[in-house]
Amino acid sequence: TTATKLTTIGPITPPTAPAKTTVIGTTSVTTATKLTTIGPITPPT
Numbered sequence: 001t002t003a004t005k006l007t008t009i010g011p012i013t014p015p016t017a018p019a020k021t022t023v024i025g026t027t028s029v030t031t032a033t034k035l036t037t038i039g040p041i042t043p044p045t
Helices: 002-009 025-038
Strands: none
Touching: none
16 A cells, blocks of 8 residues: 555655655655565665
């Protein structure tokens, strides 16, 4: 659901750029961070 919501918002700015540029920047950062946490943080190596 979270991923779908991000997709709906569309690629506003790359994770490298400051998400705070947009009003929903705070939410985007939090959501993006959560997705990253869910994903493979450590490399397979």
